[in-house]
Amino acid sequence: MTLLGEFALWISLPVALWGMVLGYAGGRTQRGDFVLSAERSIYAVFGLHLIASAGIVAAFLGDRFQYWYVANYSNRELELFYKVTGLWAGQRGSLLFWALLLGLFASICVFQNRRKNREFMPYVAAVLQTILAFFVVVLLFADVNPFERLDFTPVNGRGLNPQLQNYWMTIHPPTLYLGFTAFTVPFAFAVSALLSGRLDARWIQLTRRWILTSWLFLSVGIVFGMRWAYEELGWGGYWFWDPVENASLLPWLTATAFLHSIQIQENRGMLKVWNMSLVLLTFLLTIFATFLTRSGLIESVHSFAQELRIAIIFLAFMGAVLAASVVLILYRLPQLRSENRIESFFSRESAFLFNNLILIGAAFSVMFGTMFPLISEGFTGQEISVGPPFFERVNFPIGLALLALAGIGPVIAWRRATRKNLQKNFSTPVLVGAAVAAALWTTGARHPLALTTWGIGAFVLTIIATEFWKGTRARARIEGEGYLLALFHLVSRNRRRWGGYVVHVGMVMIFMAFAGAAYNVDQRFLMEPGDVVEVASPMGHTYQLRHDGLSVNLANGQRNLLWQAIVTVSVWKDGEPQGILTTEKRQYTTQEMGSPPMTEVGIRSYPLEDLYLILSELDDLQGAVSANSEAQGLYLQVLVKPLVSWIWFGCLILAGGTIIALWPSVDRRKSAATPSTQAVPEPAVVVAAD
Amino acid sequence: MKKNGRFMVGLVGVAAVVTYLIWTGVSETMVYYLTPVELLERVEADPTFHDVGVKVSGQVVKGTYRRADGEHLHLFTVQDLADESATFSVEYRNALPDTFTDEVEVVLEGRLRPDGVFEATTLLTKCGSRYEAAPEELAG
Numbered sequence: 001m002t003l004l005g006e007f008a009l010w011i012s013l014p015v016a017l018w019g020m021v022l023g024y025a026g027g028r029t030q031r032g033d034f035v036l037s038a039e040r041s042i043y044a045v046f047g048l049h050l051i052a053s054a055g056i057v058a059a060f061l062g063d064r065f066q067y068w069y070v071a072n073y074s075n076r077e078l079e080l081f082y083k084v085t086g087l088w089a090g091q092r093g094s095l096l097f098w099a100l101l102l103g104l105f106a107s108i109c110v111f112q113n114r115r116k117n118r119e120f121m122p123y124v125a126a127v128l129q130t131i132l133a134f135f136v137v138v139l140l141f142a143d144v145n146p147f148e149r150l151d152f153t154p155v156n157g158r159g160l161n162p163q164l165q166n167y168w169m170t171i172h173p174p175t176l177y178l179g180f181t182a183f184t185v186p187f188a189f190a191v192s193a194l195l196s197g198r199l200d201a202r203w204i205q206l207t208r209r210w211i212l213t214s215w216l217f218l219s220v221g222i223v224f225g226m227r228w229a230y231e232e233l234g235w236g237g238y239w240f241w242d243p244v245e246n247a248s249l250l251p252w253l254t255a256t257a258f259l260h261s262i263q264i265q266e267n268r269g270m271l272k273v274w275n276m277s278l279v280l281l282t283f284l285l286t287i288f289a290t291f292l293t294r295s296g297l298i299e300s301v302h303s304f305a306q307e308l309r310i311a312i313i314f315l316a317f318m319g320a321v322l323a324a325s326v327v328l329i330l331y332r333l334p335q336l337r338s339e340n341r342i343e344s345f346f347s348r349e350s351a352f353l354f355n356n357l358i359l360i361g362a363a364f365s366v367m368f369g370t371m372f373p374l375i376s377e378g379f380t381g382q383e384i385s386v387g388p389p390f391f392e393r394v395n396f397p398i399g400l401a402l403l404a405l406a407g408i409g410p411v412i413a414w415r416r417a418t419r420k421n422l423q424k425n426f427s428t429p430v431l432v433g434a435a436v437a438a439a440l441w442t443t444g445a446r447h448p449l450a451l452t453t454w455g456i457g458a459f460v461l462t463i464i465a466t467e468f469w470k471g472t473r474a475r476a477r478i479e480g481e482g483y484l485l486a487l488f489h490l491v492s493r494n495r496r497r498w499g500g501y502v503v504h505v506g507m508v509m510i511f512m513a514f515a516g517a518a519y520n521v522d523q524r525f526l527m528e529p530g531d532v533v534e535v536a537s538p539m540g541h542t543y544q545l546r547h548d549g550l551s552v553n554l555a556n557g558q559r560n561l562l563w564q565a566i567v568t569v570s571v572w573k574d575g576e577p578q579g580i581l582t583t584e585k586r587q588y589t590t591q592e593m594g595s596p597p598m599t600e601v602g603i604r605s606y607p608l609e610d611l612y613l614i615l616s617e618l619d620d621l622q623g624a625v626s627a628n629s630e631a632q633g634l635y636l637q638v639l640v641k642p643l644v645s646w647i648w649f650g651c652l653i654l655a656g657g658t659i660i661a662l663w664p665s666v667d668r669r670k671s672a673a674t675p676s677t678q679a680v681p682e683p684a685v686v687v688a689a690d
Numbered sequence: 691m692k693k694n695g696r697f698m699v700g701l702v703g704v705a706a707v708v709t710y711l712i713w714t715g716v717s718e719t720m721v722y723y724l725t726p727v728e729l730l731e732r733v734e735a736d737p738t739f740h741d742v743g744v745k746v747s748g749q750v751v752k753g754t755y756r757r758a759d760g761e762h763l764h765l766f767t768v769q770d771l772a773d774e775s776a777t778f779s780v781e782y783r784n785a786l787p788d789t790f791t792d793e794v795e796v797v798l799e800g801r802l803r804p805d806g807v808f809e810a811t812t813l814l815t816k817c818g819s820r821y822e823a824a825p826e827e828l829a830g
Contacts, residue, residue: 383724616785
């Protein structure tokens with residue numbers, strides 16, 4: 001099976017190249033048979049990569065440690081679940097998995113457009129095959145072949161890093177990859193538009209759902225990563241501005257900008273060059289992120305040499321894509337001229353443009369900060385780095401401006417907002433925002449950034465709530481419907497608009513939850529069994545925690561576990577018993593000799609705050625483990641983290657809003673029959689649509 | 691867009707603000723990233739460098755790690771990755787990351803005190819999921 005998989009991977013290269021050449025040729029010569037063959041080659045490549053991936057999974061399941069990749073990411077004792085997900089546990093498998101997902105999306109795209117939008121398809125197929133071919137080349141020739149064999153067979157593998165043995169960590173990378181790969185389709189359509197000269201907003205309409213799908217997976221994937229860091233890394237945070245995190249944030253920022261700027265092109269025929277540039281930039285950033293997430297390029301300049309080959313191949317590819325796309329855009333520049341001009345500073349186009357500029361500014365600052373060690377070393381020979389304080393200083397003000405625009409953008413008038421329009425839409429929300437900030441001030445909240453965030457958040461929520469209320473009331477009156485039914489009809493009539501509002505609500509919640517970090521409590525206690533400590537939370541609650549004892553389990557290698565030391569803590573909140581929480585130290589057999597054990601934290605979530613316990617250190621760890629010590633003293637780190645649950649909840653709302661916007665129109669027939677505002681029938685380009 | 695002076699001012703304003711934020715952000719939060727050899731040379735040449743916060747990457751010397759009794763204090767020695775003779779001892783008063791081992795490559799932030807002890811405020815390890823072992827390591 002594994003040999004067959006390796007064979008399939010090799011075969012996929014000529015097939016992809018064939019499809020690439022025939023796609024371009026088909027586009028030039030308009031020969032239908034060429035195009036058909038190019039499209040079929042996409043199904044073939046997907047099928048071959050499916051076989052290759054199955055080969056890797058089979059190698060994991062069969063404990064075939066002669067394969068370097070399996071030996072490094074698995075061992076006999078690893079749970080079945082993690083053997084299957086071993087496919088994307090490391091760089092090599094991840095690259096294959098990337099190609100597999102891209103092939104899947106490419107096949108869906110080709111299948112959906114088998115009878116329509118034929119003018120785009122030759123080049124779309126060609127571009128998709130080019131990118132697929134690139135990934136196969138990387139897999140086969142950049143020292144990252146997952147099928148590489150060792151010249152001996154180890155008795156057992158090294159096992160999977162225990163920190164990766166977490167539910168969130170198994171779904172976080174694939175979710176991000178779904179986001180990255182889904183964005184390839186809009187990019188392919190954009191290039192096809194440039195090549196074929198069909199430069200109106202059609203390519204945007206056709207790929208709107210792909211863009212949203214990609215954005216959804218990117219957003220959710222990033223939050224999954226935060227959740228993993230929060231549960232597993234054991235330091236109480238969810239974001240550290242680590243290069244790898246930043247790499248996944250970059251395409252999200254530019255994709256968000258793109259989602260907004262395409263609306264200006266659709267509505268006002270402006271920003272055509274800008275949109276082409278954004279789709280290109282986002283695509284390049286998804287490739288960059290793929291490359292960065294599984295390599296150590298930035299964290300450690302020293303590991304650069306080991307990764308030199310793959311780095312050069314990736315950079316060369318990105319350079320080639322960039323150069324080719326820029327040449328194409330320049331070539332088509334006369335046809336990309338704007339049909340309108342910005343008429344007023346106070347207009348929706350202007351608000352959207354500022355949103356774009358700010359997002360690009362944020363992306364630039366994140367990129368700059370991430371690359372700063374490399375930049376400074378290049379210029380001064382001295383490596384100087386910037387850490388989380390830099391990213392926070394720069395991005396907090398940017399984030400606040402963006403948050404405010406999330407309220408202003410949707411309601412300010414197109415073209416030119418009158419003073420009356422501004423007053424009517426914004427006076428109440430501004431008052432509500434100020435009132436909320438003032439009310440919080442009186443409760444003792446003094447942190448300026450947090451107060452500003454909550455004030456602006458209240459401003460945006462008021463605007464959106466007012467919009468929903470006005471729309472529902474108007475519809476209820478005109479159609480004589482009940483309010484709930486009216487709300488349902490309102491949203492289903494224009495899912496894009498109302499779904500977008502819901503997404504904004506989710507974003508506001510997430511931002512307001514971030515601001516809760518200003519009030520984090522972090523205390524450390526030395527505790528003996530029976531000791532009770534008290535921690536006051538910023539929300540005015542008091543937690544009492546009692547050390548109920550330490551128990552050590554010797555697991556003797558089951559599930560790769562050597563031993564675990566579990567502390568049981570009884571929790572009271574304002575005197576009410578809350579049951580027990582445990583936090584652990586675990587030593588795994590797969591850890592290096594002499595490594596300290598890993599920490600498992602205990603988290604209790606309440607609507608407004610999380611209680612987060614970390615077993616910081618044991619008094620006599622070795623004694624406890626060898627069971628010749630009665631010492632039960634330990635350091636317990638107690639964190640109270642306000643509003644953290646609202647990040648996860650906000651993400652759910654955001655996902656819900658995106659799905660509303662993605663959902664196919666119920667009355668597609670009607671809108672196709674009447675050449676109304678939405679003259680173009682909704683393209684059915686998403687799986688769920690057909 | 692020529693007609694719209696106000697709009698252009700807005701655009702330039704956003705660009706200027708972002709540039710300003712990045713500029714001040716860098717100048718106020720930047721940290722020298724040095725190797726132990728460079729750090730020792732630096733303080734030799736300029737004793738005021740003892741007060742400058744720096745980031746140092748080096749390797750924990752095997753067998754030097756210990757915890758001060760009854761205190762939340764970790765002690766170990768770090769050596770230069772290239773030059774094993776360049777070493778200094780480290781005091782670290784926080785919880786160690788799970789990935790810490792007594793021969794791991796670490797990135798420390800803090801300052802080198804005049805008594806030659808590096809007082810670390812943060813400690814990161816360079817290893818884990820993103821790095822892969824060379825095949826020959828498996829054989830051993």
